[in-house]
Amino acid sequence: MTNRNVLLHYHIFKNSGTTFERVLNDNYGEQHISFDGPFPFSHINQDQLSMIIERHPAAVACSSHQIHLPVPSSMAFRAIPVVFIRNPMLRIRSVYFFSQRQNKSLGKRAHDESAGGP
Numbered sequence: 001m002t003n004r005n006v007l008l009h010y011h012i013f014k015n016s017g018t019t020f021e022r023v024l025n026d027n028y029g030e031q032h033i034s035f036d037g038p039f040p041f042s043h044i045n046q047d048q049l050s051m052i053i054e055r056h057p058a059a060v061a062c063s064s065h066q067i068h069l070p071v072p073s074s075m076a077f078r079a080i081p082v083v084f085i086r087n088p089m090l091r092i093r094s095v096y097f098f099s100q101r102q103n104k105s106l107g108k109r110a111h112d113e114s115a116g117g118p
Contacts, residue, residue, distance in 0.1 A: 003074075003076065003078045004076075004077050004078070005060065005078050006059060006060060006077045006078070007061040007062070007080050007082055008080065009021065009024065009061065009064070010082065010083045011063050011064060012065075012083070012084065012085070013065065017063070017084065020063075020082070024063060028060055030058070031059055031060045032059070032060070032061040032062070032063070033056050033059045033062050033063075034062070034064065035062070036066050043066055044066045044068075045068075046070070046073075049062075049064075049067050050072040053072075053074070053076075053077055053079075069081065
């Protein structure tokens with residue numbers, strides 16, 4: 001029996017992960033699963049990750065902010081890790097501009113709600 005290969009995308013905040021997830025979706029469709037725990041501080045350990053992969057036998061790629069190395073070991077699949085590490089200065093710049101956009105969006109929403117808008 002041949003183990004299936006499964007790409008494990010370790011999505012690190014502001015390291016081009018969303019772009020890579022789009023590539024995985026475009027290429028694998030429903031065979032790409034993306035998941036995170038119920039809270040931003042949730043952590044998915046190797047046993048939980050193995051269980052998720054085994055419960056999705058058609059999955060060939062997985063993405064999550066909450067999985068961590070080392071890759072899980074399993075007889076049912078071979079995990080292939082994918083991790084992007086961005087230039088630290090470019091990442092700081094990206095986080096800054098992302099935060100600025102988020103703050104403007106929150107400010108506009110608060111203004112709209114106080115003015116009786118949507």
